[in-house]
Amino acid sequence: MTLPALGTLKSEIDTPALCVDLDVMERNVAAMSQACRENEIDWRPHSKCHKSPLIAQKVIDAGAIGMTCAKLGEAEVMAAGGVKDILIANLIVGPKKVARLVELRRKCNLVVCVDHMDQARAYSEAMSAADLSLRVIIEVDIGLGRVGVAPGKPTVEFAKQLSEMPGLTFAGIMGYEGHLLCLDDGEDKRQQIHAALKILTDTSDQIRAAGLPCGIVSCGGTGSFKYSIEAPGITEMQAGGGMFMDAFYRHRCHVAQWDYALTVVATIVSRPAPDRAIIDAGRKTMDGNHHMPLVVGRDGIRVTALSAEHGALELDPSAQDLRIGDRLELIPGYSDMTCVMHNHFFAFRGDKLEVIWPLEGRGRLQ
Numbered sequence: 001m002t003l004p005a006l007g008t009l010k011s012e013i014d015t016p017a018l019c020v021d022l023d024v025m026e027r028n029v030a031a032m033s034q035a036c037r038e039n040e041i042d043w044r045p046h047s048k049c050h051k052s053p054l055i056a057q058k059v060i061d062a063g064a065i066g067m068t069c070a071k072l073g074e075a076e077v078m079a080a081g082g083v084k085d086i087l088i089a090n091l092i093v094g095p096k097k098v099a100r101l102v103e104l105r106r107k108c109n110l111v112v113c114v115d116h117m118d119q120a121r122a123y124s125e126a127m128s129a130a131d132l133s134l135r136v137i138i139e140v141d142i143g144l145g146r147v148g149v150a151p152g153k154p155t156v157e158f159a160k161q162l163s164e165m166p167g168l169t170f171a172g173i174m175g176y177e178g179h180l181l182c183l184d185d186g187e188d189k190r191q192q193i194h195a196a197l198k199i200l201t202d203t204s205d206q207i208r209a210a211g212l213p214c215g216i217v218s219c220g221g222t223g224s225f226k227y228s229i230e231a232p233g234i235t236e237m238q239a240g241g242g243m244f245m246d247a248f249y250r251h252r253c254h255v256a257q258w259d260y261a262l263t264v265v266a267t268i269v270s271r272p273a274p275d276r277a278i279i280d281a282g283r284k285t286m287d288g289n290h291h292m293p294l295v296v297g298r299d300g301i302r303v304t305a306l307s308a309e310h311g312a313l314e315l316d317p318s319a320q321d322l323r324i325g326d327r328l329e330l331i332p333g334y335s336d337m338t339c340v341m342h343n344h345f346f347a348f349r350g351d352k353l354e355v356i357w358p359l360e361g362r363g364r365l366q
């Protein structure tokens with residue numbers, strides 16, 4: 001694929017294209033960073049939403065302390081791109097991966113999650129054999145029911161064991177309130193998120209009462225940011241996707257404070273009926289599972305169905321002027337699941353292409 005020249009107008013970029021509005025993204029990043037600063041919480045946003053060390057660097061320049069990664073391969077890409085402080089908020093298992101973890105530890109300041117002695121033992125043996133020390137944090141299940149140690153005593157006991165293992169430095173705990181993102185916005189959502197995070201912070205208090213340090217108490221997602229950020233006792237915030245925003249965050253998680261920075265530009269390729277148009281962007285281009293994509297800047301056009309490479313639009317009478325070859329800009333359903341289908345972000349300042357960011361961590365699933 002020949003990449004478009006910098007300076008190309010958005011109206012001239014070939015489609016479908018994953019586009020970023022730089023002004024909006026920078027505003028969102030600054031707002032997220034400032035909210036963390038005001039609440040005296042370190043911002044360590046997930047890079048899973050962009051998988052680009054260049055974007056990571058931009059976010060670090062805006063105040064983030066490092067990156068949270070969902071995969072070992074993603075963390076390797078971030079470290080190779082110069083990110084110095086990385087939390088892998090996932091469980092890394094198997095001798096090949098543990099060997100890579102040792103190599104990664106040589107390159108950056110790493111923190112890795114554990115929720116079982118089997119993971120910890122493998123890290124301890126590999127790190128002490130390499131004469132290294134790895135920071136580990138315990139993932140605590142605060143109600144999501146995915147992974148994690150039960151809060152309270154089981155976590156405290158595990159922390160004591162970890163703190164005595166060679167090659168490991170026990171550094172804290174994390175929890176993810178991901179089961180509460182889609183609650184209706186308001187007092188009930190605030191209370192439920194604070195109650196879940198209190199499970200986490202009560203556990204950190206118990207760890208400290210047992211004489212151990214618990215420097216990292218990490219949590220947070222874009223859909224809970226507004227409430228998680230004000231929860232007492234939290235030290236790190238993982239929310240990342242808010243820098244892009246999308247229809248899922250806005251309409252299912254009720255996130256109102258940031259604007260849409262990520263769009264897909266598509267072309268009308270067929271007009272099979274007066275009230276129907278087809279675009280060159282289907283579910284292999286943008287997510288429609290979490291929410292249907294939304295059309296930007298035009299009334300009376302709705303995305304009604306996505307097949308692999310076709311998107312079906314329903315047109316009101318007011319929108320029937322749409323012609324084959326016309327272009328539309330769409331907000332993806334879920335940004336996270338959209339970005340991983342693309343090789344590049346085309347980032348625009350106003351209408352002009354300013355920078356192209358490759359998604360270097362894309363496909364690095366191992």
Ligand SMILES: Cc1ncc(COP(=O)(O)O)c(C=O)c1O
Pocket residue numbers: 046049089176178219220221222223238239240241242336
């Ligand atoms: C462990 C963890 N933390 C945080 C998040 C939130 O990420 P984001 O803010 O990009 O939605 C997720 C999302 O899946 C997650 O799995």
